[in-house]
Amino acid sequence: MIQVFSKEFNGYLNSLIAYIVIGVFLTGIGMLIWVFPDTSVLEYGYADMDTLFSLGPYVLIFLIPAITMKSFAEEKKMGTMEFLLTKPITEWEIVIGKFMASISLTLFALLPTIIYYYSIYLLGEPVGNIDSSGVMGSYMGIGLLSAVFCAIGIFTSSITSNQIVSFVTAAFLCLFVYSGIDSFSTLVSEGSLALQIKQLGILYHYDSMSRGLIDSRDLLYFISVTGLMLLLTKTILSSRQW
Amino acid sequence: MSLQIQNLSKLYGHEKAVDDISFSVDQGEIVGFLGPNGAGKSTTMKMVTGYLAPSEGKINVGGFDVLENPIEVKRITGYLPEHNPLYLDMYVHEYLLFAGKLGGIGGSRLKHRVAEIIDLCGITPEQNKKLETLSKGYRQRVGLAQSLLHDPEVLILDEPTSGLDPNQIIEIRKVIKEISQNKTVLFSTHIMQEVQALCNRVVIINKGRLVADDQLSNLLKHKGGSSLVVEFQEEINIGDLRNLAGVAEVTAINNNKCRVISLPDVDLRSLLFRYATEKGFSLIELKVEEYSIESLFKELTVQDNGI
Numbered sequence: 001m002i003q004v005f006s007k008e009f010n011g012y013l014n015s016l017i018a019y020i021v022i023g024v025f026l027t028g029i030g031m032l033i034w035v036f037p038d039t040s041v042l043e044y045g046y047a048d049m050d051t052l053f054s055l056g057p058y059v060l061i062f063l064i065p066a067i068t069m070k071s072f073a074e075e076k077k078m079g080t081m082e083f084l085l086t087k088p089i090t091e092w093e094i095v096i097g098k099f100m101a102s103i104s105l106t107l108f109a110l111l112p113t114i115i116y117y118y119s120i121y122l123l124g125e126p127v128g129n130i131d132s133s134g135v136m137g138s139y140m141g142i143g144l145l146s147a148v149f150c151a152i153g154i155f156t157s158s159i160t161s162n163q164i165v166s167f168v169t170a171a172f173l174c175l176f177v178y179s180g181i182d183s184f185s186t187l188v189s190e191g192s193l194a195l196q197i198k199q200l201g202i203l204y205h206y207d208s209m210s211r212g213l214i215d216s217r218d219l220l221y222f223i224s225v226t227g228l229m230l231l232l233t234k235t236i237l238s239s240r241q242w
Numbered sequence: 243m244s245l246q247i248q249n250l251s252k253l254y255g256h257e258k259a260v261d262d263i264s265f266s267v268d269q270g271e272i273v274g275f276l277g278p279n280g281a282g283k284s285t286t287m288k289m290v291t292g293y294l295a296p297s298e299g300k301i302n303v304g305g306f307d308v309l310e311n312p313i314e315v316k317r318i319t320g321y322l323p324e325h326n327p328l329y330l331d332m333y334v335h336e337y338l339l340f341a342g343k344l345g346g347i348g349g350s351r352l353k354h355r356v357a358e359i360i361d362l363c364g365i366t367p368e369q370n371k372k373l374e375t376l377s378k379g380y381r382q383r384v385g386l387a388q389s390l391l392h393d394p395e396v397l398i399l400d401e402p403t404s405g406l407d408p409n410q411i412i413e414i415r416k417v418i419k420e421i422s423q424n425k426t427v428l429f430s431t432h433i434m435q436e437v438q439a440l441c442n443r444v445v446i447i448n449k450g451r452l453v454a455d456d457q458l459s460n461l462l463k464h465k466g467g468s469s470l471v472v473e474f475q476e477e478i479n480i481g482d483l484r485n486l487a488g489v490a491e492v493t494a495i496n497n498n499k500c501r502v503i504s505l506p507d508v509d510l511r512s513l514l515f516r517y518a519t520e521k522g523f524s525l526i527e528l529k530v531e532e533y534s535i536e537s538l539f540k541e542l543t544v545q546d547n548g549i
Contacts, residue, residue, distance in 0.1 A: 003343040015331065079327030083388075086291040086323070087344035088316040241295035 004089070004097025005104075008071065012105050021063050025109040028059050033116055047124035048131060052113055053138040053210055057178055057202075060106070060142075060149055065170035067105055068153025069163045071098045072233075076161035091237045095230055099154050106146040110139075133212035141209035144222035145202055149174045151229035158236045177225070178202045244268045245290065245396055245426050250299035252285050252450075259285045261450035262299070267426050267443075269395075272418075274441035274458075275430040278543050282450040283430040284324045287400050290428070291321040303396055304426075317346060320394035322402055326385035330374035334365060334384060337373060338391060345392030355391060363387040363417055379410040386414065390421055397422065399429035403436060415439055434535045444535075448543040461538060470510055473499040473527035474518065482521075488513060501531075 012018040032055050037043045039051045075081040084094055117135055124130050149170075156170040157163075181201030188194040198204045202225075205218040245267040252260040260282040267273045277283050288294040290301055292312040301308040303315045329337055335356065342352045360369050363383045368376055373384065386402060402418065403411045411433070418427070419440060431437065437444055437458065444461065446454040454461055472478075478500055483492045488508035494500045504510045511528060518525040 003340065007340050010336075011331070078330070079323065079325055080329055081327075082288070082293055082323045083327050083341075084344070086293050086316055086319070086321045087341070088313045088346055089344055090313065240293070 001089070001093040001097045001100075004084075004094050005100045008098050008101030009104060012067070012101065017067065018105055018108075021067055021105060022109040022112075025059055025063055026112055029056060029113060030116075041120060041123075047120050047129050049117060049120060049135055049138065052116060053142060056110075056142055057145055057206070060146060061171055061174045061178065063109070064102070064106060064146065064149040065153045065156070065167045065174065068098075068102045068150055068157055068170065069166040070157065071102065071154055072158040072237075073161050073163045073166045085237070085240075091234050095154065095234050095237065099150055099230060102150045102153065103147050106150060107143060110142065110146070131212065134210060135212075137212040137214060138210040140214065141206045141218075144209075144219070144226075145178070145206055147226045148177065148202060148222055148229070151226040151233075152177065155229045155233045155236070158233045178206075244304065245428060246300075246302040247286070247290070248300045248302075250286065250289065250301060251297050252282070252289060252294065253297040258450050260289070260296075260447075263447060263450070263452045264299075265445050265452065265455045267428050269426050270424055271443060272422050272427040272429070272441050274437040274444040275428055275447075276434075276437065276444055276539060277430075277447040281447050281543075283447065284400055286447070287321075287398050287428070287430065288323075291319055291398055292316055293323075317392070318394055319396045319398060320389035320392070321397075322385050322389045322399045324400040324404075326382055328373045328381060328384060331372070333372050334360070334369050334376075337384065338387060341388040342391045347392055355393075359387045359391055362390070362421070364413060379406050382406060382410070382414065383417075386417065394425070396426045397428070399427070401430055401432070403431060403433060411436070434539060437535060446539065446542050453542045458535065462535065468504050468510070469531040470502045470504070470514065471495070471499065471527065471529045471531060472502060472514055472525070475524040475526055476521075483517070486513060486517060499527075 012021075029052055032039045033041055033049075033051045039055065041047070041049075041051060044051075072081070075084065085091070117130075121128055121130050121132075152173045153166070153170040156173065157166040160166050160169075178201065182198055182203040185194045185197040185201070188197060199221075202222075205221045208215060209218050247266065248264050250260055250263045251258065263282075263286065265273075275283055275286070285294065289296050290303065290308065292308050292315055295309060304318045306314040306318075308315050329340075332340070338356045338359065339352060342348075342356060347355055360366055363386055365380060365383050365387060368380050373381065376384065382402065382405070386399070389397065389399070399418070403414050406414060415436060418429070429440070441458060443456065444454065444458050445452065475498065477497050478494070480492050480494055480500065483489060483500065483502060488505050488510060489502055490505045491503040492500055502510060502514065511530070514528060515525060517523075
């Protein structure tokens with residue numbers, strides 16, 4: 001697994017992908033938080049990081065599929081899938097290795113935003129007047145949400161040898177799971193059913209985490225969606241033998 | 243370490259790509275795997291290396307069953323796939339290190355081994371380049387290097403010399419010959435001279451079915467009769483020739499020229515000469531045609547197509 005991980009991660013670093021992803025993410029989020037008056041913390045006047053955590057997922061919906069789109073699609077197109085799959089490693093190792101590489105890159109892009117937290121912490125009146133546990137929970141939430149997006153991206157990459165198809169499908173699926181399901185639930189008039197549908201989407205669990213409450217049910221939700229996507233990917237890889 | 247294939251079949255939908263093939267390769271043997279395009283060679287090799295699963299039948303590599311112990315099989319197998327897929331954005335060293343790590347070698351041993359294999363495969367002058375800048379011949383060598391890196395006991399090479407120029411072919415062949423001592427080698431090719439140069443044995447398949455599995459010399463011998471091309475100044479009566487003792491078959495090439503195939507172990511030359519003097523014909527040409535592996539291949543594979 002570690003071989004696949006390091007090959008993939010080096011691949012990101014050696015190509016432009018890593019720098020573009022990190023650059024675009026930080027520029028976009030930086031502008032939103034500090035510059036554009038509609039969303040800027042400075043204009044808003046409250047010492048919180050809601051801008052990052054409410055708009056960040058939408059940036060990630062486009063960035064993560066861009067990271068993951070080539071992971072299997074390119075291997076399939078170039079025929080290197082056959083090279084990988086005839087080496088003494090299991091399919092799980094390949095899938096997990098690729099998943100770990102893409103989630104690591106995403107977390108790398110998120111890491112510098114801790115500076116924003118520190119800035120807002122200092123800007124607070126009095127200093128330190130920020131809901132730190134809420135921020136912590138939100139960071140965990142956005143990390144877990146990135147894991148789900150990466151797993152979705154890896155999955156769509158495994159079903160096609162065309163990177164564009166992979167990208168568009170992944171972006172759509174991410175958006176659907178993130179807020180699409182939530183929007184659907186508003187169509188249902190019956191309360192308990194609407195809630196159940198809502199709970200299938202990421203937004204419900206993400207919001208609950210951003211309140212600073214780490215509920216095991218939310219954790220379980222993120223882990224199982226990620227696991228399900230990776231299992232599907234592994235199944236797709238095995239399907240060549242059917 | 244040896245390779246055994248038993249009643250192997252592969253179905254694609256209703257199409258039988260490989261149909262009940264059985265053969266084995268012993269340690270120290272180089273076996274040529276021949277067949278026309280689409281005969282099922284690559285499919286068979288993909289099943290042997292665990293990339294595809296057989297629909298029916300068993301494959302045993304070095305004592306391990308491919309379906310039950312895929313990882314063990316892959317550990318002792320080196321595989322050069324058809325079309326030699328490479329990560330073109332990697333450097334030669336980077337790629338070989340990656341392949342080595344996947345093969346289970348690590349640390350200083352791996353570095354040492356990579357240097358050794360680069361030397362063996364003759365990649366030294368190009369070793370610091372990116373794979374995408376390499377010529378086809380060097381790419382092929384890198385592919386071969388990759389398959390040899392973990393010192394596998396069984397080598398499966400799918401058209402290792404396709405697309406190379408004659409000099410490169412000879413060099414690659416030399417490498418294969420060199421490394422194949424004490425290994426089990428199965429390789430497919432379209433070049434018949436290669437089979438003669440490298441193999442002890444050939445396995446020929448056609449339309450997924452096994453049509454020959456024997457020592458090359460035996461195969462050539464079995465087919466027996468020699469083929470002669472005769473040309474007379476006068477017009478030939480094919481019927482007359484057919485009636486000569488020892489003649490198996492006569493096919494006319496034109497009015498004055500024909501190809502005569504003898505029964506096994508009969509030398510037709512003097513017979514034809516006597517026939518000519520009896521009839522008062524003047525014999526212009528009498529040429530013995532070597533029964534080559536090309537014609538053997540053609541006979542075994544084309545004949546089948548006719549049915």
